[in-house]
Amino acid sequence: TPFQEEKIPELLRKHARLELQMRNDIYSTYHLYPPPELSEIKTTVVYPATEKHLRKYLRQEVHLVRETWEDYRNITLPFIQSQSFSLQWVYNILEKKAEADRIIHENPDPRDGFVLVPDFKWNQSQLDDLYLIALVHRRDVKSLRDLTGEHLPLLRNILREGQEAVAERFGVPGSRLRVYLHYQPSYYHLHVHFTALGYEAAGSAAERAHLLADVLDNLALDSRYYQRRALTCALRADEPLLAKFREAGRL
Amino acid sequence: TPFQEEKIPELLRKHARLELQMRNDIYSTYHLYPPPELSEIKTTVVYPATEKHLRKYLRQEVHLVRETWEDYRNITLPFIQSQSFSLQWVYNILEKKAEADRIIHENPDPRDGFVLVPDFKWNQSQLDDLYLIALVHRRDVKSLRDLTGEHLPLLRNILREGQEAVAERFGVPGSRLRVYLHYQPSYYHLHVHFTALGYEAAGSAAERAHLLADVLDNLALDSRYYQRRALTCALRADEPLLAKFREAGRL
Known part of the structure; x- marks a missing residue:
């Protein structure tokens, strides 16, 4: 309970x-x-409480794994490909089959374009927890790991147009926005988070969030930066990917 | 203060x-x-407290500024040099004139050594908000901006020995620790934060925290990385440095 x-x-x-x-x-x-x-x-007080209630309030331990490019190729990528986590909800948005009325901004270019929508977690009633997501139109970029200098125009569009759209629609200037990618992301279709700077959204900490401005600079310095550098992954104890790293003796 | x-x-x-x-x-x-x-x-208790101390604890709107290397040289560095915020408390710790009984680990090497102490904010009664600080012995490194390949041995010592010391003393393994630097830091004597991963300490978000593991990789790839790359600074509305950026037309 915070102080009053x-x-x-x-x-x-x-x-x-x-x-x-x-x-x-x-x-x-x-x-x-x-x-x-x-x-x-x-x-x-929850009384009587079921097993499910107990689990809800139990803390899940998170572990950091340092994923080299070789780890990505040998452990993470095969794991992603073996999963068949549906991206249908993303495609529905991109094709205007769902949430079409919620779109805040679109750049329709199939290579360098994207759609900006409010995140599910944000009810749009107040700006304190402003949260939007930019989903890219192209479907061949899974995550930060796939990005190269080739994607600079796309990423620059997202940063500039996204900030402009949020400033225009919600009156929040770019200097008050945290614009970032998750690694690991929770789904493997490239997307960028826009949150109010004062809002400490889960997943905005340094072990998971990569500022888009930093990503742009890294790619401009070295087109293959994200295929060279080890990246930290924060994985919950019950995540299958953590088990894969453990099996491979990387934990 | 969390529950025990x-x-x-x-x-x-x-x-x-x-x-x-x-x-x-x-x-x-x-x-x-x-x-x-x-x-x-x-x-x-901070007594007597300066205006700067008061400001540190007041809630303030935060703005992001993208600081290029030229900005650092022309705006930030002259500003730091014009300030005379005392580092006496740091030197007291390094010279064992204060808090000597609180030292968790020391590597006494004058170039590649450091002292690890609990942060003021942590009462050491529970591990949930574990918070330690590594202070380097050398006094010529102000911040992340000064780091080059030359500092790799120092930084590797901090990461390895720091993690080992925390594991041994508090039973928290390296995979459960967030080890990072702030940019901008709140004082310009190089230091590294060690916090429990589950603890969302203020300043652990991506706009301010730089994982030490990432810093090591960046310097190994490019010794001058932190003299080439623009860095984001999260500056409170009343911070004089923000005014300097504004005066220079960089905001």
Whole structure:
């Protein structure tokens, strides 16, 4: 439960117990023991709870794996190809068979074009958790790993036109947007995330998010950058891909 | 401050005041008022504090700036040099004049060595928000921007020895640690953050955090990588550096 601002003066005024922990130069740390009325905890009780309830609240451990290009070719790519996770919902959007009324912007070029739509997670009622997704029209780019200098025009279009469309429609300027790709992505059709900078969306941390501006610069410096560099993958303990890395002795 | 697991039975056993808020089927919510000894708050005091310290803790709109190497040389570097934000607390740690008993690991080499200490923000009572900082012994490296292939041995030491020390002391393996640098950092003496992967520490998002493993790979591919590439800076609206970029027409 976060602090409520109006309670802080009370917290400072009351004679709560204070224990010094550490002092260095102008910095010191204390343990503060506030009275019960200032330590309210929001408590949810589920009773009786099923196994499914328990699992929902259990934390899934995440592990980092450092995937070299060889790992990608020998472990990740065969795994992706063996899965048949449907991309039909993506194609429905690209072909206007679904969500056509939700499209915020489209560049129709089959090679360098894309469609920008609000993410499912965003209800569009407030800008604090603004979340949009750019889906590319071409269907032969699975992820960051496939990108080369050839894709620079496509990626530049997404960054420039996407920022312009969000500024125009929602009034949020490019300097207040986090524009990034996930690696690993949750589906293997190239897409780019646009989120409000102040919104710490799950998956915006450095172990998974790659800023599109950085991707552009890396590809401009070295067209084969993403076929040379090892990339970190954050994998949940129950993900099959983690088991593949373990089998290959890479964990 | 997160809950400590071993305190939960105490919290449930003690007769803390409990107020029912809502009941629906098997779900109910309560306000719980725990006794002071179970409501410890970790408190940091900075006294006397400068304007800059105050600003650091105020909530502020953040803007992204794309800093090229020329921007760094013409705007950022002169700004850093004009500031005289004291690094005395860092030197106190390196010279064992403060926090000597808190050192988790040290490699004493003056060029390739470092000291690993718990961050102020971590109370060391639970691993959920584990947070340590590696401070390098050498004093001539301000930030990511200064790093070249020359620093690879130092950076490799930090990654390997840091992970080993955390595994040994706290039982957290390297695959469960986020090891990264900030750009911009909050102080210009090279340091590396070690946080629990499950802990979404402020500053772990892609616009500010650079994984040390990525930094190592980039420098191995190109010794001058961080003198070539533009880097994103997330700057709060009231930061003087943002004003400098604005004055230079870079925003």
